[in-house]
Amino acid sequence: MKRLHDYREIVGDRVLSDIYQTARKLYGKRVVHINSTYTGGGVAEILNSLAPLMNDVGIEAGWRILRGDSDFFTITKKFHNALQGDHIKLSELKKRHYINTCENFSIYTHFNHDCVIIHDPQPLPLIEFYKRRQPWIWRCHIDLSNPDEELWNFIKGFVLRYDHSIISSEIYRQPDLPIQQRIFAPVIDPLTHKNMPLKEKEIDRNLKKHKIPTDKPILLQISRFDKWKDPLGVIDVYKRVKEKVDCRLVLCGSMAADDPEGLDIYLKVKKQANHMVETRDIILITYENNVLVNALQRKAAVILQKSIREGFGLTVTEGLWKGKPVVGSRVGGIPIQIQDGKTGFLVEPKAHDKIANIIVDILKNPEMAKSIGKAGQEYVRQNFLITRLLHDYLKLFTELL
Ligand code: UDP
Numbered sequence: 001m002k003r004l005h006d007y008r009e010i011v012g013d014r015v016l017s018d019i020y021q022t023a024r025k026l027y028g029k030r031v032v033h034i035n036s037t038y039t040g041g042g043v044a045e046i047l048n049s050l051a052p053l054m055n056d057v058g059i060e061a062g063w064r065i066l067r068g069d070s071d072f073f074t075i076t077k078k079f080h081n082a083l084q085g086d087h088i089k090l091s092e093l094k095k096r097h098y099i100n101t102c103e104n105f106s107i108y109t110h111f112n113h114d115c116v117i118i119h120d121p122q123p124l125p126l127i128e129f130y131k132r133r134q135p136w137i138w139r140c141h142i143d144l145s146n147p148d149e150e151l152w153n154f155i156k157g158f159v160l161r162y163d164h165s166i167i168s169s170e171i172y173r174q175p176d177l178p179i180q181q182r183i184f185a186p187v188i189d190p191l192t193h194k195n196m197p198l199k200e201k202e203i204d205r206n207l208k209k210h211k212i213p214t215d216k217p218i219l220l221q222i223s224r225f226d227k228w229k230d231p232l233g234v235i236d237v238y239k240r241v242k243e244k245v246d247c248r249l250v251l252c253g254s255m256a257a258d259d260p261e262g263l264d265i266y267l268k269v270k271k272q273a274n275h276m277v278e279t280r281d282i283i284l285i286t287y288e289n290n291v292l293v294n295a296l297q298r299k300a301a302v303i304l305q306k307s308i309r310e311g312f313g314l315t316v317t318e319g320l321w322k323g324k325p326v327v328g329s330r331v332g333g334i335p336i337q338i339q340d341g342k343t344g345f346l347v348e349p350k351a352h353d354k355i356a357n358i359i360v361d362i363l364k365n366p367e368m369a370k371s372i373g374k375a376g377q378e379y380v381r382q383n384f385l386i387t388r389l390l391h392d393y394l395k396l397f398t399e400l401l
Helices: 004-011 013-024 042-056 070-083 092-107 124-129 149-159 200-209 231-244 262-273 290-299 314-321 352-364 366-383 386-400
Strands: 030-035 060-065 115-119 136-139 164-167 180-183 218-222 248-252 282-285 302-305 326-329 345-347
Touching: 004 013, 004 386, 013 386, 030 042, 042 060, 042 314, 042 386, 070 092, 070 149, 092 124, 115 124, 124 149, 164 386, 200 290, 218 231, 218 290, 218 314, 231 248, 231 262, 231 352, 248 290, 262 282, 290 314, 302 314, 302 352, 314 326, 314 366, 326 352, 345 352, 352 366
Parallel strands: 030 060, 030 115, 115 136, 136 164, 164 180, 218 248, 218 302, 248 282, 302 326, 326 345
Antiparallel strands: none
16 A cells, blocks of 8 residues: 655655644545546556545545547547647537537436546536535646637536646647646656666566667667657667667557557558568567556666656656656656756657767766756656655645535
């Protein structure tokens, strides 16, 4: 069972004491989180840690998953893409199926809580089907810097009913949204299997078990097979790097249950990687395994996050936490996490040559890589650990409940 005091050595007494004190005024309050998947992706990752920790400090925090059929998730994935800038044909059929799915779920999901927290657009319309006796918060984890106008207008119709919204970065603030928009930074849990310390021996044993050779430096991107994570671009960058320094590319991307596009993108990636998959220069991993992700991040020589759009990009903080040089695109939530040249490297996602040159530089300068990695780790300790998010929520509850 997750306990706050387990984090004491990592974050220090002051942080724990602040959290306990804020929580004291909220003892016994009941809150519920709703999202649309237990596994895969950053939201599930955070709720897995946040929900138990809220309970540990005295809040009765529940977590429910919205049920939908595959059509629903195809529609909401299109919504997700369009909120991140794609065009969408917003038919009445799509809107109706989206709203009806939420209505059906509402019939057998009862809320007697003091606060309801809705994550992302999938369960957003739920608010229409309840007599609201409590504050409702919409927590949007996606990149809202350039949403499709028609879809945003439709989505906004639901958001307007909420008491409060939470976004991941200042750049997602919607000037036309009259409700409060608060910023909560992305965070990781340093004690999960994905982030806990691993001994060198354990790392090597784990990679061996998964048949990942360690004879060459590893360039790593951990990301769902999603066009916004640009896995095809990663392969192109890798080929440029490999012309100068021999290394191996590992692309690790599980399929999230609420992401129906993953298989299609994976097949494209496999085609582009072509014979390099057979020679094991490029290794593609499609299953979910937290210790493996941890071991890969700890073994990698360079961690890349070459997203074109990115709500927050937890993988960046995960990589920094492992003391690794992380090269991330200057998009969405990534620049919040990296101070360019100090705690990592920020790049323009389309500048493949430049990205390759930075990676080559890192591979040739292990001392520089080490010191940047160390600075990145400290930056995460100060700013992006789960205790910080827990405290942010508690402070918000204190205001709203
Ligand atoms: N992840 C994983 N296995 C994979 C791909 C991703 O465990 O094969 C995890 C990753 O480590 C991170 C989360 O899923 O914790 C992805 O969150 P992020 O914010 O980077 O992106 P999202 O998928 O939410 O867009």
